[in-house]
Amino acid sequence: MCNTLRYKDRMEEAYAKWEFSEVRITPKLRFRVPPSEPAPVLTVQGDKASIRMMNFGFATQRGRQMMARGETVAKLPMFRDGFKHRRCLILVHGFYDSEDMGKQGRQPWHLHLKDDGLMAFAGLWESRADADNFTIVSAPANSVVARVIDRMPVILPQELWRPWLQADSKAEDLQPMLVPFPSDRMEAYPVTRKVNQKGFDGPECILPIVPEQGDLGLF
Numbered sequence: 001m002c003n004t005l006r007y008k009d010r011m012e013e014a015y016a017k018w019e020f021s022e023v024r025i026t027p028k029l030r031f032r033v034p035p036s037e038p039a040p041v042l043t044v045q046g047d048k049a050s051i052r053m054m055n056f057g058f059a060t061q062r063g064r065q066m067m068a069r070g071e072t073v074a075k076l077p078m079f080r081d082g083f084k085h086r087r088c089l090i091l092v093h094g095f096y097d098s099e100d101m102g103k104q105g106r107q108p109w110h111l112h113l114k115d116d117g118l119m120a121f122a123g124l125w126e127s128r129a130d131a132d133n134f135t136i137v138s139a140p141a142n143s144v145v146a147r148v149i150d151r152m153p154v155i156l157p158q159e160l161w162r163p164w165l166q167a168d169s170k171a172e173d174l175q176p177m178l179v180p181f182p183s184d185r186m187e188a189y190p191v192t193r194k195v196n197q198k199g200f201d202g203p204e205c206i207l208p209i210v211p212e213q214g215d216l217g218l219f
Contacts, residue, residue, distance in 0.1 A: 002066065002067065002095045002096075002097055002136060002138070002151075002152065002153050003034070003035065003066060003096065003097060003098070004032055004033060004034050004035075004095065004096040004097075004108075004195065005030075005032075005033040005039050005056065005090070005092045005094070005095050005096075006030060006031050006032065006033065006092060006093055006094035006095065006096070006110075006112075006205070006206065007025075007029070007030055007033065007039060007040055007091060007092045007093055008028070008029045008030075008093050009025055009028040009029060010093070010118065011025075011040070011051070011091055011118055013117070013118050013158060014042055014051070014089070014091055014118065014120070014161075017049070017158070017161060017162065018044060018047070018048065018049035019047060019048050019049070020048065020049050020050060020051070021048040021049070021050050022050040022051070022052060023050070023051045024050075024051065024052050024053065025040045025051060025053070026038075026053060030201060031201050031202055031203060031204075031205040031206060032096070032195060032200060032201040032202075032205050033056060034056070034198075035056050035057045035064040035066055036055055036056060036057055036064055037055065037056055038053035038054060038055050038056070039053065039054065039056055039090060039091075039092065039134075040052070040053060040090070040091045041053070041054040041088050041089070041090055041091070041123065041125060041132075041134050042088060042089040042090075042091055042120070042165075043086075043088045043089075043125065043165070044162075044165040044166075049165075051091065052132075054088075054125055054131070054132040054133055054134045055131050055132070055133045055134070056133075056134065057133060057134075057135060058078065058124075058126055058133050058134075058135045059126075059128060059133055060078070065078065065135055066135060066136060067135060067136050067137070067138045067151070067153075068083075068124060068135050068136070068137050068138065069137075069138055069151075070122075070137050070138060070139045070154055070175075070178030070179075071178075073124070073137055073178070074171050074174075074175065079124055079135070082124035082125065082126060082135075083124060083171070083174070084171075085167075086124055086125050086126065087122070087123070087124060087125075087164055087165055087169075087174075088123045088124065088125045088134060088165070089120040089121065089122070089123060089156070089161060089164070089165065090120070090121040090123045090134055090136060090153075091118060091119075091120060092118075092119050092121060093112060093113075093116060093117070093118060093119065094110055094111065094112035094116070094119075094206065095110075095111055095112070095153065096108050096109065096110055096111070096191070096195055096205075097109060097111065097145070097148050097149045098148070098149075098196065099147070099148045099149070099190075105193070106193075106196070107190050107193065108190065108191050108192070108193060108195040108196055109147075109148045109188045109189060109190050109191065110188065110189060110190075110191045110195075110205070110206050110208075111144065111145060111148070111152075111186060111187075111188040112186065112187065112188075113185055113186055113187075114185060114186065114187050119153075119155050120155065120156050120158075120161055121136045121137070121153040121154060121155060121156070122136070122137040122153075122154040122155075122156050122164055122177065122178065123135060123136050123137060124137065136153045136154075137153070137154045137178055138151045138152060138153055138154060139151070139152060139153075139154045139178050139179055139180050140152070140180055141180065142180040142181060142182070142183035142186065143183040144183045144186045144187065144188050145180075145183075145186070145188065147188060148188060152180060152181070154177065154178050154179070154181075155181035156177060157181075160177050163177070164177060189208040190208065190209055190210075191205060191206060191207060191208060191209060192204060192205070192207065192209055
């Protein structure tokens with residue numbers, strides 16, 4: 001499960017696709033966005049788009065629901081209405097997940113495109129009295145992500161951004177989009193275990209390490 005995100009204010013690809021009514025990304029750079037914290041989300045109403053901050057994870061009585069499985073997103077009551085009417089793109093440049101190392105604990109990895117370009121995750125959003133929230137639609141992992149965990153965010157190629165967000169798109173058109181992203185365009189490497197600590201956010205988050213040497217070992 002993708003449990004932490006990273007973004008930077010280099011989103012020209014997104015800006016070029018629509019006329020914007022609002023762009024609000026605050027702060028401009030985050031190396032680590034854990035559940036419940038805000039990240040940039042793109043929504044479209046009519047022909048106008050907006051990018052605004054929403055909190056990571058749907059709010060439930062059991063805590064934050066960060067992911068919606070693509071195989072069941074159209075059927076489960078928690079996600080069904082959002083899948084029909086409130087689809088969005090979560091704009092990130094990387095994400096983290098942790099490999100289960102048994103007795104050695106969990107080793108976080110940073111996953112991103114090889115060119116560190118913008119990724120647009122297929123997502124759903126909800127509006128609540130206290131805040132707007134988003135959840136990420138997931139698919140089975142490709143060969144890069146499977147090194148760490150068995151699920152990954154649905155990363156949509158640019159040609160699918162508009163069809164995903166169009167209000168008149170049907171479930172039968174959307175469902176085939178919910179597949180793993182090509183593994184040859186991605187890379188992953190282990191990073192410091194401090195990524196899992198509350199409040200840790202900075203360039204050190206994405207420094208590669210050699211786990212056997214501890215956090216001081218660099219590739």
